[in-house]
Amino acid sequence: MKPTIKDIAARSGVSIATVSRVLSQKTGTYSEKTQAKILRIAKELGYRKNTAAVELVKKRSAVLAVILNATPTNFSTGVIDGIQKRASELGQGVIILYAGNRDAQMLHKAIVTALERAVSGILLTAIEPDEADLTLLKDSGIPFCFVSLYLNQPQILSVSSNNESITSQAVDYLVEQGHTAIALAGIDGYHTGTQRIAGYEAGLRAHGITTSCIKYGDYSYESGRQLLQEFLPLKVTAIITASDMIAAGLLNAAQEAGIRVPEDLSLVSIDGTIICNITTPGLTSVTQDFYHIGSRSVDQVMGHDVETFVPVKIEERGSVKQLKK
Amino acid sequence: MKPTIKDIAARSGVSIATVSRVLSQKTGTYSEKTQAKILRIAKELGYRKNTAAVELVKKRSAVLAVILNATPTNFSTGVIDGIQKRASELGQGVIILYAGNRDAQMLHKAIVTALERAVSGILLTAIEPDEADLTLLKDSGIPFCFVSLYLNQPQILSVSSNNESITSQAVDYLVEQGHTAIALAGIDGYHTGTQRIAGYEAGLRAHGITTSCIKYGDYSYESGRQLLQEFLPLKVTAIITASDMIAAGLLNAAQEAGIRVPEDLSLVSIDGTIICNITTPGLTSVTQDFYHIGSRSVDQVMGHDVETFVPVKIEERGSVKQLKK
DNA sequence: TAAAGTATTGTAAACGTTTACGTAAAGTGC
């Protein structure tokens, strides 16, 4: 069946310890001649290490566990690309455990699965754990880091965009385009949403705007469509949306209702994924750098000294009208 | 540090074998009194099984490995939702290994990683392996199944939509709407693409249409945008696109070139993800049931008797014009 | 009551790999 180091040792005429040292590349503990023989035989036999045996002995593996939340917004690919690349550079493998979308049970199971394996670190992407799971993580002794979430607790590692900066920059941009009746749409009441609300309100205050307007949602396209009804009686000229999906839903519902974008209503979308290019018109966005968020989170969980916040930028497309001043 | 069954045995006054039997729920091999005591102490100690030790001894785990290709088209979520749900119903965990997008090195590494772990099965989603990797999989003794790919080799398990049926239904639908100058766009030369070409051409023949028009691409939005140039000199009235992203790219490039959809050019998109709702106008699609593809692939790899093909359906939106006949 | 059957438990070995420590041989410096 599956060849083991015992098989290699028997064919090489050396001990299993020597085979192990060669296969673990313990330089200086074997001769070149012995190494060549062992590597040749290992290849002939199609030998592969038994990961479970290694992890059992070493009580640690060179594997990062990524716990992945399926958000309505598709930014996972960028984050994962960043994680995979950086992990690979640091000699770490990556396994992904799926936690559904705000499914507490699946999340708990994913966390326990990660803890049951001797992973070197855990990255939780766009996931807000409850206190019990957070305690579990803290007590495990395994380093963990939140990705695209900032809990603002000093002992908890995270890498994300600065959510207050995201919305305050969006407000700045819209004010610059002449807008003063600015709303925030599709946000939720979790940490990310709360931070974005704070930035939105700080941005309004900084420009002396006293009227705020916040509509809650769940970041999804359908949520965006439904939110349009709530804006119809209001006098807002511009809306900052919590996600590209909210923006797309608002956009399409508005157009179906005869409201032209950007002529009658301007939109600035948070995230800046490819969705912003697909809509008609394209969506002006506060674009997050998901690739670097992912990449930097690997450095963070590996104990390297990195900045928590990854900068964002405004990307102009076609959804914001410049008002006469 | 981490409690082991030795700690539980010491506190319970029983042997480690008894602790193991209780924790493995070997019914009929322990008394209720002993069980209660062991479970209480395990909970007090915060005991968790060491997965590596279990896998080492059993040489098998109740875990499916999903090797995930990051396609330009975002259908992964549906597939994974289907896989996770069905696996959970069958008592299997799921770990996901990321293979990038047509990155042979990452794919090979993902496959080797899966083989190094005592997984119960491997699901390869939208992945076309080379011969060496396919041989590796076959020689491993671990069951594997292709998801959303059909290799048409009798010993190789797969679950997907019927790609010939997808394009022939699209042709049927467009002919029904009065179209006879029908193209196929964005397809590649791999298995899926080849099957869709066959269905497209069979569909044309069935309607006595002798002129075919096929433009290759890579399923991405950018590829779709670029393909428009190739269609400008042609007299096609309708295009079947290889993915929603190709459709969105063609759509937006056409509108920017003053070509109206559906008035001047009709589009039918293969996949039917949420992208089809986001574009303006919405894209008529041959919609695949990714959730059931994922779900059924779990049954397939677990050795249950299931149909290879999951039915597709035409979903009308706003991208096809009915021509006068 | 004795024998047979069943339930419960413990001992020992297995799983595949790593590594501390001991030993022998080779290399280096005085």
Add this chain to the structure above:
DNA sequence: GCACTTTACGTAAACGTTTACAATACTTTA
């Protein structure tokens, strides 16, 4: 040539859990 250091290798034990088999205790049957 001698003492010290380095290289190379082997032995034995460890890692945490499972399980076959043996032993013991309890229950049922004749």
